[in-house]
Amino acid sequence: xxxxxxxxxxxxxxxxxxxxxxxxxxxxxxxxxxxxxxxxxxxxxxxxxxxxxxxxxxxxxxxxxxxxxxxxxxxxxxxxxxxxxxxxxxxxxxxxxxxxxxxxxxxxxxxxxxxxxxxxxxxxxxxxxxxxxxxxxxxxxxxxxxxxxxxxxxxxxxxxxxxxxxxxxxxxxxxxxxxxxxxxxxxxxxxxxxxxxxxxxxxxxxxxxxxxxxxxxxxxxxxxxxxxxxxxxxxxxxxxxxxxxxxxxxxxxxxxxxxxxxxxxxxxxxxxxxxxxxxxxxxxxxxxxxxxxxxxxxxxxxxxxxxxxxxxxxxxxxxxxxxxxxxxxxxxxxxxxxxxxxxxxxxxxxxxxxxxxxxxxxxxxxxxxxxxxxxxxxxxxxxxxxxxxxxxxxxxxxxxxxxxxxxxxxxxxxxxxxxxxxxxxxxxxxxxxxxxxxxxxxxxxxxxxxxxxxxxxxxxxxxxxxxxxxxxxxxxxxxxxxxxxxxxxxxxxxxxxxxxxxx
Amino acid sequence: xxxxxxxxxxxxxxxxxxxxxxxxxxxxxxxxxxxxxxxxxxxxxxxxxxxxxxxxxxxxxxxxxxxxxxxxxxxxxxxxxxxxxxxxxxxxxxxxxxxxxxxxxxxxxxxxxxxxxxxxxxxxxxxxxxxxxxxxxxxxxxxxxxxxxxxxxxxxxxxxxxxxxxxxxxxxxxxxxxxxxxxxxxxxxxxxxxxxxxxxxxxxxxxxxxxxxxxxxxxxxxxxxxxxxxxxxxxxxxxxxxxxxxxxxxxxxxxxxxxxxxxxxxxxxxxxxxxxxxxxxxxxxxxxxxxxxxxxxxxxxxxxxxxxxxxxxxxxxxxxxxxxxxxxx
Numbered sequence: 096x097x098x099x100x101x102x103x104x105x106x107x108x109x110x111x112x113x114x115x116x117x118x119x120x121x122x123x124x125x126x127x128x129x130x131x132x133x134x135x136x137x138x139x140x141x142x143x144x145x146x147x148x149x150x151x152x153x154x155x156x157x158x159x160x161x162x163x164x165x166x167x168x169x170x171x172x173x174x175x176x177x178x179x180x181x182x183x184x185x186x187x188x189x190x191x192x193x194x195x196x197x198x199x200x201x202x203x204x205x206x207x208x209x210x211x212x213x214x215x216x217x218x219x220x221x222x223x224x225x226x227x228x229x230x231x232x233x234x235x236x237x238x239x240x241x242x243x244x245x246x247x248x249x250x251x252x253x254x255x256x257x258x259x260x261x262x263x264x265x266x267x268x269x270x271x272x273x274x275x276x277x278x279x280x281x282x283x284x285x286x287x288x289x290x291x292x293x294x295x296x297x298x299x300x301x302x303x304x305x306x307x308x309x310x311x312x313x314x315x316x317x318x319x320x321x322x323x324x325x326x327x328x329x330x331x332x333x334x335x336x337x338x339x340x341x342x343x344x345x346x347x348x349x350x351x352x353x354x355x356x357x358x359x360x361x362x363x364x365x366x367x368x369x370x371x372x373x374x375x376x377x378x379x380x381x382x383x384x385x386x387x388x389x390x391x392x393x394x395x396x397x398x399x400x401x402x403x404x405x406x407x408x409x410x411x412x413x414x415x416x417x418x419x420x421x422x423x424x425x426x427x428x429x430x431x432x433x434x435x436x437x438x439x440x441x442x443x444x445x446x447x448x449x450x451x452x453x454x455x456x457x458x459x460x461x462x463x464x465x466x467x468x469x470x471x472x473x474x475x476x477x478x479x480x481x482x483x484x485x486x487x488x489x490x491x492x493x494x495x496x497x498x499x500x501x502x503x504x505x506x507x508x509x510x511x512x513x514x515x516x517x518x519x520x521x522x523x524x525x526x527x528x529x530x531x532x533x534x535x536x537x538x539x540x541x542x543x544x545x546x547x548x549x550x551x552x553x554x555x556x557x558x559x560x561x562x563x564x565x566x567x568x569x570x571x572x573x574x575x576x577x578x579x580x581x582x583x584x585x586x587x588x589x590x591x592x593x594x595x596x597x598x
Numbered sequence: 599x600x601x602x603x604x605x606x607x608x609x610x611x612x613x614x615x616x617x618x619x620x621x622x623x624x625x626x627x628x629x630x631x632x633x634x635x636x637x638x639x640x641x642x643x644x645x646x647x648x649x650x651x652x653x654x655x656x657x658x659x660x661x662x663x664x665x666x667x668x669x670x671x672x673x674x675x676x677x678x679x680x681x682x683x684x685x686x687x688x689x690x691x692x693x694x695x696x697x698x699x700x701x702x703x704x705x706x707x708x709x710x711x712x713x714x715x716x717x718x719x720x721x722x723x724x725x726x727x728x729x730x731x732x733x734x735x736x737x738x739x740x741x742x743x744x745x746x747x748x749x750x751x752x753x754x755x756x757x758x759x760x761x762x763x764x765x766x767x768x769x770x771x772x773x774x775x776x777x778x779x780x781x782x783x784x785x786x787x788x789x790x791x792x793x794x795x796x797x798x799x800x801x802x803x804x805x806x807x808x809x810x811x812x813x814x815x816x817x818x819x820x821x822x823x824x825x826x827x828x829x830x831x832x833x834x835x836x837x838x839x840x841x842x843x844x845x846x847x848x849x850x851x852x853x854x855x856x857x858x859x860x861x862x863x864x865x866x867x868x869x870x871x872x873x874x875x876x877x878x879x880x881x882x883x884x885x886x887x888x889x890x891x892x893x894x895x896x897x898x899x900x901x902x903x904x905x906x907x908x909x910x911x912x913x914x915x916x917x918x919x920x921x922x923x924x925x926x927x
Binding site for chain 2: 397399418419420423424429431433436437438439440441442443447451452454455458462463464506
């Protein structure tokens with residue numbers, strides 16, 4: 096009888112007060128790319144930690160080639176050949192590639208001196224397998240994030256990994272790097288390595304996976320073979336409900352021009368001038384590859400970086416922003432890309448975060464903080480934005496990503512802004528919360544707000560925007576009305592090509 | 599709040615333990631002395647607490663105290679300046695020192711440790727140079743001023759019955775503590791300081807002028823160091839330029855940390871600083887009363903702070919675990 100390489104058989108895992116995994120099962124064949132998908136909190140990470148030996152199951156068993164496997168430590172997992180590539184890379188960027196690959200298990204001679212030549216030779220072998228053409232003595236800091244990720248994979252291969260578990264590997268890669276990673280993953284498959292691929296990006300899953308396993312609320316909710324993998328089926332199994340309403344829109348009536356940017360030059364791309372306008376009540380998407388200069392443009396707009404040249408006008412008034420405070424006072428706010436680092440004081444309670452930008456506008460007569468207002472702002476936000484929190488005192492790091500993002504939005508909406516800038520507003524949040532944020536953007540635009548949002552997800556750009564601007568290497572290369580939005584047209588502009596003949 | 603309870607508990611334990619061992623520890627004379635020292639050093643502690651809350655540090659406090667101790671008699675006795683003018687000038691110099699620290703740290707992005715370590719060396723040297731290392735004193739003059747600033751205030755009942763009167767420096771500390779607490783916990787600027795200490799970027803992205811506030815914290819710190827320096831000078835009336843104020847920054851920092859300020863920033867309690875300084879002074883005095891060799895003074899203080907830090911860290915982990923368990927339920 097033929098056994099699968101790895102089998103998880105009805106595994107259950109409890110955490111204090113919660114069942115993280117409820118009788119889940121999963122098989123993995125040799126040389127198979129298995130995608131594991133599910134919303135945040137569906138139990139994917141818990142299962143991966145069990146397979147990597149970080150946690151142990153409370154019930155159920157794991158089999159390796161049909162034999163029961165006791166994976167009770169990270170070392171045990173490695174002995175079987177299971178390696179976890181974390182979302183955040185675990186590399187030392189002050190060391191060279193070879194040292195990183197052999198970190199903690201350096202070949203040594205009798206005197207305890209590291210055998211550099213052996214490191215060099217062995218490193219070259221594994222680097223070739225992942226298609227990285229670098230001298231192992233190159234310092235890691237000189238590699239891009241994508242290349243560093245390949246080093247991490249090489250490291251796993253050098254330990255004879257037979258199963259690679261990749262947790263959201265493309266979340267910080269450009270599309271070029273993503274394509275490169277896919278080639279490597281497919282190559283490894285040919286070499287007989289199995290991959291468990293965890294991702295939120297369904298397009299990638301469709302391209303890469305031989306089979307998809309879906310989790311929902313800690314349970315198996317379905318499985319799709321290669322032919323069955325479609326976007327709709329995956330979403331259906333993940334969410335368990337109809338998602339045709341995800342991008343539901345109300346028609347917007349764009350009003351007057353609110354933001355007018357003329358010949359703006361950001362310090363990161365000193366030779367590129369950009370001009371555009373945004374009207375009240377319209378949602379403008381800003382598409383482009385990672386590194387196209389979209390975040391940099393938002394930073395200049397919001398006064399974090401000074402513009403080198405160019406002008407910003409809000410409602411016809413010329414503005415000069417040298418600090419976010421200036422932009423906020425002019426009615427323009429930013430929901431930043433890095434929610435935990437820039438958007439929120441993550442270990443503060445909800446109410447103190449919610450009141451932070453507006454504190455100086457609401458003071459008691461004695462110049463003290465107006466507590467009543469703080470409470471009110473928080474309660475309004477929780478009601479209006481449907482924030483799921485036990486109470487307004489909840490520390491934000493214990494809320495889900497979607498609810499955290501709603502707090503960022505809420506703190507700005509409390510100020511009654513005219514222009515809302517959003518940078519990757521749905522990154523790392525589950526589909527349910529995404530839908531709510533799309534609907535909120537839609538509603539805000541309907542109420543007359545001018546919305547500009549940056550997104551790397553084409554689907555989102557096409558689903559939400561009234562109009563899209565596309566950037567390439569620091570320059571806005573084109574503008575597409577809603578009727579002309581398509582993956583092809585956006586990608587052409589995003590990669591710097593002229594639009595096809597129709598234009 | 600839990601932290602405050604913790605150090606208040608520690609305070610009571612040390613106090614009760616020493617008092618039971620040695621009755622003279624709670625004599626009016628000794629309590630007065632404790633309050634006096636707590637007052638003088640506590641003012642420095644409140645100052646450095648603001649800097650620590652921003653995630654910074656100020657190592658120059660002792661040298662500022664020393665410099666002020668040199669300048670004040672120099673201005674008044676040698677230059678013949680009127681006392682109010684001299685005090686104002688000294689305060690301005692102190693504030694200017696804080697401003698310089700703040701600007702170097704925010705505009706040039708130098709590390710607070712380096713900037714204020716250099717300050718420690720520079721101000722000490724200046725103090726010694728301008729006085730040629732001579733002991734500075736008012737002599738027998740300005741008795742009234744000295745009495746006013748550092749003398750004792752008679753209290754209605756206690757003074758008559760127990761011979762206890764309240765040292766002025768402690769009263770001053772108490773006033774500063776109330777102002778400082780209100781500033782930190784009730785005003786916008788205090789909230790901003792806590793926010794920027796916890797997450798500088800998020801504070802800036804929320805429209806807070808983080809650089810200005812950081813500078814403000816350093817100005818508050820050095821100004822309070824200068825003010826404390828004036829009181830120290832008036833209290834002692836004898837200043838050795840080479841050693842006056844040595845280690846005071848460490849007392850101030852230790853009290854702030856003991857009182858609940860996190861060196862990572864974003865956390866702190868002004869009342870805690872006062873209690874923390876009370877503990878430090880009490881330990882010092884207790885080791886005297888319990889006839890522990892005074893060579894061990896620093897060792898005892900260090901051990902108690904270390905134990906406090908360990909208990910705090912362990913406590914935090916337990917709280918974290920409970921929280922997570924709750925979260926998962």
